[in-house]
Amino acid sequence: MGLALPVLGVVDLVLVPLTTHAGEWPEPRVPRNPLVERHTGLGDSLLPWAAAVLLVAVLLWRTARRTRLPQGENTGRVPAAVLSVHLLPRPLSTALLRSRPKPDVRPWRRISHVTARSMGRPALGVGLVASPRPPLAARCWSWQVNPTMGVRAMMSPVAAGVDGSAESLAAAAWAAREAVRREWPLMLVHAVNWHPREENDEVAYAMRQNVARRVLRQAEARVRTAAPGVQPVLAQVEGPATTALVEVAERSELLVLGSRGLTGFAGFLVGSVARGVVAGARRPVVLVRAEEDEADEHLPAGDGSASTRTGYRDVVLGLDVGDPCDDVMEFAFEAARLRRARLRAVHAYHAPGPLGLGAGDIALIDEPRRAEEWQGFLSAVLQPWSDKYPEVQTLATAVEDKASNALLRAATGASLLVVGRRLAERPVRARTGPVTHAALLHADCPVAVVPHE
Numbered sequence: 001m002g003l004a005l006p007v008l009g010v011v012d013l014v015l016v017p018l019t020t021h022a023g024e025w026p027e028p029r030v031p032r033n034p035l036v037e038r039h040t041g042l043g044d045s046l047l048p049w050a051a052a053v054l055l056v057a058v059l060l061w062r063t064a065r066r067t068r069l070p071q072g073e074n075t076g077r078v079p080a081a082v083l084s085v086h087l088l089p090r091p092l093s094t095a096l097l098r099s100r101p102k103p104d105v106r107p108w109r110r111i112s113h114v115t116a117r118s119m120g121r122p123a124l125g126v127g128l129v130a131s132p133r134p135p136l137a138a139r140c141w142s143w144q145v146n147p148t149m150g151v152r153a154m155m156s157p158v159a160a161g162v163d164g165s166a167e168s169l170a171a172a173a174w175a176a177r178e179a180v181r182r183e184w185p186l187m188l189v190h191a192v193n194w195h196p197r198e199e200n201d202e203v204a205y206a207m208r209q210n211v212a213r214r215v216l217r218q219a220e221a222r223v224r225t226a227a228p229g230v231q232p233v234l235a236q237v238e239g240p241a242t243t244a245l246v247e248v249a250e251r252s253e254l255l256v257l258g259s260r261g262l263t264g265f266a267g268f269l270v271g272s273v274a275r276g277v278v279a280g281a282r283r284p285v286v287l288v289r290a291e292e293d294e295a296d297e298h299l300p301a302g303d304g305s306a307s308t309r310t311g312y313r314d315v316v317l318g319l320d321v322g323d324p325c326d327d328v329m330e331f332a333f334e335a336a337r338l339r340r341a342r343l344r345a346v347h348a349y350h351a352p353g354p355l356g357l358g359a360g361d362i363a364l365i366d367e368p369r370r371a372e373e374w375q376g377f378l379s380a381v382l383q384p385w386s387d388k389y390p391e392v393q394t395l396a397t398a399v400e401d402k403a404s405n406a407l408l409r410a411a412t413g414a415s416l417l418v419v420g421r422r423l424a425e426r427p428v429r430a431r432t433g434p435v436t437h438a439a440l441l442h443a444d445c446p447v448a449v450v451p452h453e
Contacts, residue, residue, distance in 0.1 A: 167258025167290035173226035175256035242276035312339035313415035374398035404438035
């Protein structure tokens with residue numbers, strides 16, 4: 001073996017030049033380095049994968065920018081494009097998510113989102129409007145309902161607007177009791193109005209969210225005290241309070257708001273939001289004063305003390321015999337039936353002067369002049385509804401007085417006052433009439449305003 005290596009070396013020196021082409025010398029052999037070859041192969045194999053990952057990331061980014069929630073549906077989950085972004089490395093996924101556009105929260109936009117907090121059961125969607133470009137797909141209309149209440153109850157809850165004030169808490173408690181009476185779900189709504197400068201401010205957004213959660217939880221605690229069996233849904237809407245609450249009223253059977261409480265003029269101070277909602281809503285709206293308590297709805301005990309075990313006080317209905325409305329009367333009769341209370345229907349009239357008819361009394365020629373005849377007209381208008389609700393005791397009262405004065409006197413000590421509001425042909429001209437306005441300002445009980453054609 002000692003001579004084998006030199007011999008092989010000599011043979012190599014002799015044979016290699018002979019096997020090469022004339023005039024060419026073979027390239028020198030480079031020593032093999034396995035470590036270098038392994039790293040070189042790894043880089044060559046990762047290059048196609050890196051290009052593929054980059055291509056997928058670009059496609060996901062373009063898809064995420066175009067992702068929108070379907071109008072009229074509630075998915076309740078994040079779109080697949082957004083979920084796929086989170087599968088990428090953290091720096092790349094963070095950059096892609098931050099590059100998505102902010103939600104459009106301009107005041108003239110519709111309600112942008114509602115967040116529902118689960119109360120022990122899964123949330124069920126009801127198919128409402130979502131944001132044009134939500135930052136997360138969880139921003140959608142979604143609330144929890146009792147499955148035993150049926151589809152109609154799921155679609156039409158009792159909603160209460162809350163803002164942390166004493167009157168809004170009283171409204172939430174009243175709405176909870178009404179939800180129990182009607183066997184409907186309850187939704188507590190808080191409206192957040194964004195300033196244009198705060199659209200892209202993450203700190204301001206987080207602060208608003210914390211305030212909204214605190215307000216909703218405070219109202220939830222009040223509801224659980226007033227009606228322990230009610231499981232409210234907490235919802236947040238973006239936009240001006242009046243516009244947002246009008247949108248909520250459109251998707252509810254009943255909207256409950258708070259009045260500002262007693263003023264120095266023996267009346268209630270109705271806020272601009274409540275006035276705007278009452279004037280613009282096409283569904284019944286109830287205003288509750290800040291001092292309203294459950295005992296105020298019930299008759300006093302035998303010793304004159306407040307009690308919640310006695311029967312309900314009367315439900316008062318303001319009715320115009322010349323222009324009766326079925327929606328208003330149905331609401332009043334149903335409220336009296338649920339409370340097992342008596343319904344008092346009040347109509348006010350003016351008799352013509354005894355010395356003849358003036359220029360403004362021409363329309364009074366064919367009208368009756370005696371209270372008995374007005375009473376008969378009122379009873380005739382109520383008779384079909386009395387037949388439909390035989391369990392409701394009805395008391396018809398026709399008085400010669402201004403409508404607002406007669407209605408406020410009858411509402412003293414009542415559990416609920418029901419008045420109507422004629423819908424305007426143009427939404428811009430929406431307003432409340434003088435009788436409804438007087439009832440909102442001076443009635444000392446909850447006032448239900450029922451819009452009608």
